[in-house]
Amino acid sequence: MSLRVLLFGTQFPPSAAGTASYTHALATGLSASGAQVRVLTQAPPSLTGPAPLPSDVAIPQTVTDDDIDVQWIPYTTSAVRRYVRCRAALVQEIARFQPHCLWTTNGMGTRVAGLVSKLGAPRWPTISCVRGTDISSRLPGRTPARWLESVFHRRCYARSSAIAVVSRALCDVAVAKGLSAQRLFVSPPAFDLRKSASARAQAVRSPTTILTVARLQRQKRIDVLLRAMALVRQRHDAARLIVVGEGPQRDRLERMTFELHIDEHVDFVGSIEPRSAALYEQYERAGIFALPSVREGLGNVFIEAGAFGLPAIGCDDGGTPEVVVDGKTGLLVPPDDQHALAEALDRLLADAELRQQLGTQAHSHVEDHFSIESLGQASFEMVQRVVAGKDTVADVQPAAVPG
Structure with missing residues (x-):
């Protein structure tokens, strides 16, 4: 029975x-x-x-x-x-x-x-x-x-x-x-790794594309990511940020991109249905995943990023370090530190070998534990x-x- x-x-x-x-x-x-x-x-x-x-x-x-x-x-x-x-x-x-x-x-x-x-x-x-x-x-x-x-x-x-x-x-x-x-x-x-197996093998990544997936609310600290992006743009002119998600802070965040003069390098694509081909396509195309959220119980999106072999940057806070293992599957930065976040982004944008190494280990980590x-x-x-x-x-x- x-x-x-x-x-x-x-x-x-x-x-x-x-x-x-x-x-x-x-x-x-x-x-x-x-x-x-x-x-x-x-x-x-x-x-x-x-x-x-x-x-x-x-x-x-x-x-x-x-x-x-x-x-x-x-x-x-x-x-x-x-x-x-x-x-x-x-x-x-x-x-x-x-x-x-x-x-x-x-x-x-x-x-x-x-x-x-x-x-x-x-x-x-x-x-x-x-x-x-x-x-x-x-x-x-x-x-x-x-x-x-x-x-x-x-x-x-x-x-x-x-x-x-x-x-x-x-x-x-x-x-x-x-x-x-x-x-x-x-x-x-x-995460059902069957969903990402073929996509990882066929993915054509843009190494300068940074992806974040989140509800646009204060806890996710997308404003910190935008400020870090403004700093990164001074050294990496081709860097681009894709923001997937909706929420109460969207209007404010979009205004910030104009104030920081990065509006032409940040795309707000809105909400995408979970576990959909459209969402998985975003993971397939990106070169880096970043989300400086705080007080995360764990963070499903970090697991999704790892499943698609993306190196991730997160905050050393809450349950995030259990998915983003610093130096192994991604990089951790202190909460609310736009300069540390910019340095981590700069490090990954400048080092293709490190991106590949962390992304491969991130996938193995998800396979073993999630x-x-x-x-x-x-x-x-x-x-x-x-x-x-x-x-x-x-x-x-x-x-x-x-x-």
């Missing part, structure tokens, strides 16, 4: 969020390892449509994506209705699917699962997932409402059989925030463990990344 695992959260492709990519990779890996997997998630507005629904009770619609069984919860912008619909859908899906294990993939999924359990649903083994913002800004919450939410959130984590954390760095944060170290295990994002196969097998073993009633997992490090 195969183990039935229900993955529950509020983000799944076509969402570009890191949680969506993680959930897709987790579902793919668990299925490949022999589990029967179903995903219960909130539908994007484009799938649900703008028309009002006849009921606040979610009636999920079954669709198939890459052979993954997905149940969509109708979308709503109302936080209250979102909780109502997600709770109703989860109760319904547990009764219908009867999972051996529930795996929540983001903070809201964890809270809704805790709410269902509080309301008297049968107890089942639960694995909760900790992403960066789930604990960095929500434990405790910064407003009265968020603070009350965080109290319940802690209780949900305390009731979990195990807690999946995306990086070792985030494990330290989780323990400092009061989560039980005995229940934490590392479960990082992963493949779908390693995530799936380790996750399947963890599900077996919690279903067997073994709550303490501190001695287990599935899909562990180098310390």
